Amino acid sequence: IPLLLLYKHEDAKSLLYSSTAFKKLGQHLDPLMYTSETYRQWGWHLEPANVKFRFTNPMGKSGSPEEVLENNKAVYEAELAKEVTEPKDIDLTDLRPPDKKHIDQYVRANATIIALVRNQEMTSIRRTIRRFEKSFNSKYRYPYTFINDEPFTQRFKDKMAQTTEAPLNFVVIPPELWDKPEFIDVTRELEAMNIMANHNIAYAKKASYHNMCRFYLGTFYNVPELKQFKYYWRIEPNVDFFTDVQYDVLKYMEKAKKVYGFTVNLYDIDETVATLWPETLNFLNQGDNYKYVNPNGAHQWLLENKQNPKKNLVAGGYSTCHFWSNFEIGDMDFFRSEAYSEWFKYLDSTGKFYYERWGDAPVHSIGLALFADRRDIHWFRDLGYEHDPYYNCPNNPKTSRCTAGKFSRWKHLDDQNCMANWFQLLMSSKDTSYF
Ligand code: GDP
Ligand code: MN
Structure with missing residues (x-):
């Protein structure tokens, strides 16, 4: 066998x-x-x-999925009930907001805010930026890089300039980083799209969504205008930030040597990633590719099968747990690394960004869990955040407008929360960033 x-x-x-x-x-x-x-x-x-x-069992107590969920919910609620302010693993003194008068002299991390967005999303991305500026960026003025597969209109550019005082870059993606590769078999693609659409999978038939995922998981860090930067903070239209942040989050990444930061951790639609994990095993099993695996990776979190065992089964042994990528802060050098790029090349060669609907979030997450040290993946538990229908809402006086500990707008979605699995992993690695 x-x-x-x-x-x-x-x-x-x-x-x-x-x-x-x-x-x-x-x-x-x-x-x-x-x-x-x-x-x-x-x-x-x-x-x-x-x-x-x-x-x-790799993770968690055994029991029926209902019992496991009950237990995991209690774990999540207890953790979120703790009052947390900000990370404690490094000294934040020189990360405090500079005096407005001296903001131009402030030494920032080598980072940019990125937003892949369409011209018609002008209003919704402005909404995000207003909230993001209030919460964080008006205090630090990190530059924005707006990215699009089409040229931005002058109106879009003007509106952005009216929304923030930070420097702005507008970038058109080179087609070779965005377009569907030529070898994709369109008949096979269409068949797959139809099957997924019949199963009510969101965006199944939207070709641009597949391009978007592939871009955000495999090519964005090679956009020429992003090459000069090491860290990025991704934002999206219509998201919300609830915390009045008093430290430079991007400099925290740099100083604490973090590879990746997230706020929300959840299960995926299993069918969209049916063979992502098996294909990953195929890759790791080729030649000496296993050498890329980090011994301190988050492997157990990838394999968990207690809360939603059916998902693990459909996804060929992958829990489908992932960091929700509409919020992400990352070190692009990780994604530019040999390990990650070789793996991406392999995944791309299967064509399954189009024959399935592998998302940028699960691909980033599997890559991080395999190739990064789990202690370099940071849960920004102190940053209140929402992308409908999920929240990260901490219990601290600097956070307002969200209910501490609430995970979703809809009660029935509580079973999509993967955070308890992540806690278990952190406990075993004695993460001390907040205590
Ligand atoms: P969801 O969060 O998975 O429902 O997907 P979104 O519609 O929010 O898309 C994710 C991000 O990619 C958002 O920032 C969108 O603005 C952006 N996006 C999605 N499709 C396209 C596209 O075809 N062109 C451009 N320029 N941006 C896109
Ligand atoms: Mn979105």
Whole structure:
């Protein structure tokens, strides 16, 4: 049986991923945990005969999905009830807002705010910017880079200039970073779109949405105008920021050497990523690609299968947990790295950004969970944020207009929350950024 084994020597426990071949045997197995004192290095083992393994759950207490959800909700609520102000892992003194008179001399991180947006989204992106400026950027004046697959109109540019005092760049994406690759089989694409549309998957038939995802997950960091920057903070139309921030969030990334920052963590529509994880395993199993895997990655979070086991099953062993990418703060050098770009090249070659609807969020998240140290992925729990229908709403006096601890506008969406899985991971890595 061609099993793939990826193990973590750090705590002498290992995770065994079942391959697609294994699944074809009709088995639905819990990801396996493997214990060994002998293996001290990372590697893939194609023959399990020489290893001993036992079946355990990778994350969380066992129980029915309903029980697990109940428990995870309680964990989330208890965590969000704690009063948190700002990160405590580094000294924030020189990250305080500069005096308005001296804002021009303020030394910023090498960063830009990015917004991929269409001309017709002018009003909704302005709404975002007004809120974002009030919460953060009026205090620091980081430059904005507006990105579009078409030229921005003069009216759009003028309106943006009226909305902020920060420097503005307007960029048209080179077609080779945006357009669907030529090798895509349009018949196959159309069939896939129709099937997904019949299953009520949002944007299934919207070709530009597929381009957008591929752009944000695989090519944006190669836009010529972004090459000069290391960090980006992505914003979107119609999102809200609820916290009066008193430290330079982008400089925090730099000083604390974080690779990625997020606010909301949730499950995905499994069918859109049905073979993303199996294809990723194919990639890792080619040549010596396993060398890219970070021993301190967030692997268990990727494999979780307790709260929404059906999603894990449909997604071939991937929990579908992901950082919600409409808010993201990241180090572009991570996405420019050999590990991430080789993996992207492989994913792209499968054509499944078009034959499925792999989103930018799950791809970023899997990449980060595999190739980055999980301690460099930072939950900005102190930043109140909303992109309909989900929130991150902290309990602190600097946050207003949202209900602390509320996850979604709709109660029935509480089961989409993945945060409890992330907490579990952090507890094991003793994250101390807030306490
Ligand atoms: P959702 O959040 O997944 O529902 O997707 P959105 O419609 O918010 O799209 C995500 C981001 O990509 C937003 O910032 C949009 O403005 C942007 N976007 C989506 N499609 C296009 C497109 O075809 N062209 C441009 N320029 N921006 C797009
Ligand atoms: Mn959106």
